Amino acid sequence: MTTVAAYAAPAAKAPLERTTIERRAVREHDVLIDIKFAGICHSDIHQAQEGWGEAIFPMVPGHEIAGVVSEVGPGVTKYKVGDRVGVGCLVDSCRKCENCEAGREQFCLNGSVGTYNAIGKDGEPTYGGYSEKVVVDENFVVRIPEGLALDEAAPLLCAGITTYSPLKRWGAGPGKKVAVIGLGGLGHMGVKIAHALGAEVTVLSQSLRKKDDGLKLGADHYYATSDPKTFEELAGSFDLIVSTVSAPLDIGAYLGLLKTDGALVNVGAPEEPVALNLFSLIGGNKTLAGSMIGGIAETQEMLDFCAAHGIGSEIEVIAASEINEAYERVVKSDVRYRFVIDTATI
Numbered sequence: 280m281t282t283v284a285a286y287a288a289p290a291a292k293a294p295l296e297r298t299t300i301e302r303r304a305v306r307e308h309d310v311l312i313d314i315k316f317a318g319i320c321h322s323d324i325h326q327a328q329e330g331w332g333e334a335i336f337p338m339v340p341g342h343e344i345a346g347v348v349s350e351v352g353p354g355v356t357k358y359k360v361g362d363r364v365g366v367g368c369l370v371d372s373c374r375k376c377e378n379c380e381a382g383r384e385q386f387c388l389n390g391s392v393g394t395y396n397a398i399g400k401d402g403e404p405t406y407g408g409y410s411e412k413v414v415v416d417e418n419f420v421v422r423i424p425e426g427l428a429l430d431e432a433a434p435l436l437c438a439g440i441t442t443y444s445p446l447k448r449w450g451a452g453p454g455k456k457v458a459v460i461g462l463g464g465l466g467h468m469g470v471k472i473a474h475a476l477g478a479e480v481t482v483l484s485q486s487l488r489k490k491d492d493g494l495k496l497g498a499d500h501y502y503a504t505s506d507p508k509t510f511e512e513l514a515g516s517f518d519l520i521v522s523t524v525s526a527p528l529d530i531g532a533y534l535g536l537l538k539t540d541g542a543l544v545n546v547g548a549p550e551e552p553v554a555l556n557l558f559s560l561i562g563g564n565k566t567l568a569g570s571m572i573g574g575i576a577e578t579q580e581m582l583d584f585c586a587a588h589g590i591g592s593e594i595e596v597i598a599a600s601e602i603n604e605a606y607e608r609v610v611k612s613d614v615r616y617r618f619v620i621d622t623a624t625i
């Protein structure tokens with residue numbers, strides 16, 4: 280066991296504070312990672328505040344981890360000391376069920392193990408990336424290609440894969456009109472990736488406040504959803520809409536923006552249920568879908584894609600002492616576009 284410094288929420292809704300945690304000794308297939316950067320995802324805040332239900336405390340959040348391998352177990356074949364690696368939302372799964380075999384470990388039928396706020400197969404709670412080091416089985420570690428800076432790569436481990444996976448699955452590419460709802464941590468990655476895939480990209484944001492940014496990130500068009508004319512003008516326009524917002528939306532109004540056979544995929548996770556008149560799905564054979572991160576192999580594919588297209592996250596690097604302030608700013612959507620903790624400051 281190694282004692283490492285970390286930032287933890289001692290209880291639900293309590294501010295995060297500096298503490299120490301134990302990391303297990305490196306086992307046969309484990310790698311020890313010196314964490315360099317950890318992104319702050321909105322879901323860290325939902326969980327630290329128990330917005331998604333009962334959680335495990337103390338909680339060390341963080342599932343956007345970028346670092347360097349500093350030790351490997353004797354059975355490790357994929358990584359060596361000095362490799363640049365990342366860890367996303369999962370650190371284990373059963374590896375035998377139908378979904379694990381298909382590379383969809385996030386839907387392990389026997390329960391995947393979250394990077395934090397979860398209990399590992401060894402019965403111990405998992406602690407996330409707001410810490411100096413982490414020990415992870417090599418099969419749940421991905422390689423960060425040379426072309427990507429570690430700080431800009433960290434948010435790809437959640438925000439990147441969360442948007443890449445549905446864009447790929449639903450065919451974003453040349454000749455397709457794709458809209459991204461919300462230009463935040465997820466949304467800005469959705470815009471960059473959809474653009475790199477060759478789609479015509481529209482941002483649907485509450486206001487035009489971030490329009491210049493959106494166009495710079497690769498959007499072709501930018502509309503304010505607070506303007507009712509937007510919904511008239513864009514009716515029947517899109518092959519695919521990806522919603523990244525975690526506030527309740529008028530889903531029916533957005534379904535009206537889809538072409539026949541279009542799909543609206545939700546990756547944001549509002550805490551409250553939403554109401555929907557199903558006639559808005561029936562007319563036009565529309566699909567309302569969800570998507571949750573991606574499997575390990577797809578996460579590697581996303582990193583390779585981002586490196587090939589020069590795509591990192593737009594970030595504000597902060598010191599660990601600024602985490603609580605950053606949380607308040609994320610809740611107010613006051614970040615362009617992802618906070619990343621420099622873990623050397625923990």
Ligand SMILES: [Zn+2]
Pocket residue numbers: 320321322323342437438
């Ligand atoms: Zn996340």
Ligand SMILES: [Zn+2]
Pocket residue numbers: 372373374375376377378379380386387388389390
């Ligand atoms: Zn499984």
